[in-house]
Amino acid sequence: MTPTLQLFLVVSATLFSIGLLAALSRRHAIFILIGIELMLAAANLNFIAFWRFGPQPQPPTGVMIAIFSIAIAAAEAVVGLAMVIAVYRHYRTTNVDQLDQLKG
Amino acid sequence: MTRGIVTNLWLIPAAPLAASLIILSLSNSRRSAGAVLAIVGQVVALTLSILVFSLTLQTPGFRVVHNFTWFTFGENALLIGWVLDPLAAAMLVMIALVGLCIFIFSIGYMADDKNFTRFFAYLSFFSGAMLGVVIANSLLLLFVCWELVGLASYLLIGFWIEKPSAAAAAKKAFITTRIGDMGFFLGILWLYGRSGTLLFYDDGRGCLENAGLIALGASATFIALLIFCGAVGKSGQFPLHVWLPDAMEGPTPVSALIHAATMVAAGVFLVARVYPIFSLGAINGVTPSLSVVVSIGVITALMASLVALGQFDIKRILAYSTVSQLGLMMVSLGVGGVAAGMMHLIAHGFFKALLFLGAGSVIHGCDQEHDIRKMGGLRRLMPITFLTYAVGMMALSGMPFFFSGGWTKEEILHATAHWHASHLPHYLMLAGIVLTALYMTRQMIYIFLGNRRAASEHAHESAPVMTMPLIVLALCAIFFSVVLTPAWPWLHGYLTGEPAPFDIARLIQPMLFVSLALVGAGIGLGVWMYRKAGAQHGQRPAETDPLEYAQPALFQFLKNKMWLDELYAHTVIAFSWMGARLSDWMDRYFWDGLVRGFGGLGQIFGIFTTDFDERGINAGVDETTAGARGLGRLISTGHSGQIQTYLGVIAIGMLALLLLYAWLA
Amino acid sequence: MSGSLDQIFIRIKQLLLAPVAGAPDWLMQITSALINIFALLGIFLTLFALISVLERKILGRMQNRYGPNRVGPFGLFQPVADGIKMLIKEDIVPARADKVVHFLAPILIAATAILALGVIPYGRNMTPFSIDGGILFFFAVGSTTELAVFMAGWGSNNKFSMLGAMRAIAQMISYELPLIITTFPVVMVVGALSPDAIVAAQNGYWFGVVPHWFVTTPWGAAAFILFFVSGLVESNRTPFDVPEGESEIVAGHMTEYSGFKYATFFMAEYIGMFAISGLAVTLFLGGWHAPIRGLEFIPSYVWFFVKLSILLFIYIWARGTLPRTRIDQIMNFAWKFMLPMAFTCIIAAAVWHYAGRGVAGWFWSLAVLGVVYIALSILLDTRKKFATRTYRFAE
């Protein structure tokens, strides 16, 4: 028996939720970044899975979107980490619940 | 073959432009690299120019164009292109050669300037833009390059930007020429509106060819005059000549470039280029627009050469001489001697560059002294400069037979003599020649003869890198006359496309002797007047000019440039100032009073309404605002500033959306 | 005859696979994979042992002394002795170390190094794992090394280790760019990422004599040199061995490792060296193709290993010859020279391709490279930029 699309989706959903968990519950800014990366990876997994299980033959759209989203995720990570460092320089902390200057 | 060359004609201006871009990208310390690049670019341009020049020699009346679509808007496309004809080719060679000499000269002259590389970048840019003007086959392209020339001149005149006078002069030059360009641009628009094309030559459809000219019809006069405005601005014709003497604030090579090769030549070249528009519907060579050109030219020529008499700044004198020569060219163009005008322009390019570089050498020798009264006796100290300068002076004052200037002037006089409208310009030109000879003699005497004075004590001959260009240009100024003699009017024939037979008999003609006599008279007069100039003589103190001593009032008049700047200051500028004052007053008293009156009425009305306001309206408003404030506070508590909270809210929203879809499905 | 000798290893593999012939597909795959793996490990661990002793001997010769010459004939059993020594040594783990990371680092680094070997074609039909994106795989695995080095540095909670790891990662990242970019021209010209295709594309001879290797084209030669230098850096060899500069930081990220873990690091370094050299051979030196048509009867794998050992000898030679460079010099060199030149190689390859891959293309690409090289050497001319040395002290 070979795994169905459903299984892949379940895996990616789990992955997504884990990412969300990391992004929501941890206090360290880097954890939030890690969580976001995990969520993006889950999305990529979905794209690829849907491309693979979609009606064949077809242009590799899912693959393309995955590639582009990987590139964009890399850019996002770079900028995010740079911001973490800048914030750390400024406030001497990377703990996001101490960074609430913008509260109303 | 030919076609291919013309297609790549753009390479000629491209070479210096590219050079300037590369130089700009260099660091300021790479001086030698900058200079070398600039020179290389210019040499490339020169070689290519000579190539195309030789190409145009093959057939008389040679003209090849290459047009292409620049961009299309709507259904009609805007075409630009290059043209190669004797006019362009001759100008190309002249500009490239003179430019090259000036470049080499400036290596010596700017040797110890901290912005050396930037200077060469600007120079290359300048010459590139001018070459572009020359090869343009579209009025639009020409205008673009024209404005680039203006920009370059602005940058170069204000090169020593730390000097306030330089900055002011740059601004003045830029704005004054803009005034002319305004008219030029209007002319372009009008032309495009009438003829629907801006190409000069487009095998029959161009705006300088029959079809286009017919389309112009009666409006040609006005278009011509508007375009002429641009020429007036660029070529420093009266009344827009005021920027040209001030442009002397720039480094001397720049002045040379502006006055000899590039900037001022552009105006004359423009008129020559669009000459068909001027001469459209001419009755034996006279049209209203041409008459305007002639009169402007005459006024400029005389005015400038008179003013030159009263100046002490070596470069200003030359500047005014340029203005007057340009006036001469305009006259020549106006009376129909296009070839003569262009010939004089080209010849003038050489000897004026020579004069300016000579002046530069003198200034360099007398450590940046501009006042001719402080010089003197440089003849022995700077022999090469002296000789070359003398050649330039002879050429400028139009000494025939040996110096290029003489033949071209003679040609111009010839043209003016045969003008049907009136003979006044002719006689005025004769007077102008005398004056030219006069002030040049004055300058020579002041600078090179007589006793040494303050600045010339420690003067020294300049380095070979500066004198070599002088010699080259001097030789040009002399041997150029070979192709100019009426005996063998080669250049004339080349420009007009007519055959140029050799006929020694035509060498001797009355006009020649007339001009010879006039020049002789001028020089003689000068020698007699200024023989003791700069020295104490009689009860005249050393630093007063003989003319000043004889005719103080006249001299003051000339010295202050006929008070033209002041005139502008008290008319144009004063009018606007008065307008401003007037509106200010109106604003202060009239409108203000009116407003106050209404305000008073409003107050009175207000007193009645306040009462009702207090009781009726305010209460309600206060309630509302209180409610709004409370709401705001309530909402703002949501803005915890915690990104995780926001993320969580987003997640909840996503979940809600998911459930909604699931429920819908 | 020659063919059979050439394919002898393939035959042996088939023989080994024969018993499980009837087995399901996945079992077949796993078995063949295992065979490949064991073959690889066997060959390259032997080669490692051999090189480790040869290097010492060659260095010895270069420094006018005998290398190891006690154990066995010519000291050839030296590695065995070393291995035993390493095994029976005490394995010290610092008390404040991050145990897990400290333990995992050598395993990971060795694993990645060995994985990288898997995609290189060692001979005709002798690519252990021929996947479509082989080159990419190589670099993907190689880039994992940095993480392993970092783990080593961090895990053994020690200033020297950390500094060494930082240096190593810094220079690895800096030189990964030229390393990868210099492969682009080859990939572009061949139009495939798989090593097999690249080797196949280098078959044949110009004018029947000069082999079709990419190193014989200007861009190929330039790219090969750049690639080789980057390879030196990637495998932390002299003159780029600042990460373990004994004189400055004890042994870099390996300071806190002893016993077999240290041996693992040592092995990983050498195997990484083999992998890079193997890739260089594959990309530029025509893989397993013979240099001269006449010598094609010699089996392909022999050629591969001959080329490989030549490169390895150059490694050792460099180590014996060159002094150690400063870290800032390494960095400047990477970003100001290697990277631009690498990009230029791409352009040169494109020029070569569009000029018809002939003699004309040869000269054109040479011209491109020459121009850029001269421009760079003018711009980076540091002769007149010697500043007085400034010392900074901790305040």
Added chain:
Amino acid sequence: MNSAAFVVIAILTLAAALAAASLPKLIHAALSFAVAFIGIAAFFFLLGAEFVGLVQVFVYVGAVAVLIVFTILLTRRDVQDTGKPNRGGAIIAIAVFGGLLWAILKTSALSIAAPQIEALTVKRIGGVLMTDYVWPLQCVGLLLTAALIGALILVMEDRNEG
């Protein structure tokens, strides 16, 4: 693709991801993050998208993970995750998980097997990238450049204080 591999990879990936999300020590989290991404790359291999998988390993393990550990070193003051975890966040995450799982499982159309496809060669991907997706490619290049410069500017220490 056989299910054994799938199960193994799934367990590996999810375990690593969970570790990345929950380990107290940042470094461990970062390393297990790298492992999780290797697992995802393995999934891509399983799905026949080798190229994406390789790119994934290349970008995330080679670059992003290294970046993260560098950041951790540079912000060394608090490598321990300070402050207690946020309960509400955990609850939301679990709720989302439940919702997604429910939605996936109730859609029966998803339980399909993979059709046969011709292998997606790198050549083909390159061709598509250079033809249909060339503008996105350019935009991504621009984006990456912008990100690079932006990151540099963000972390640049201005001389007067540094």
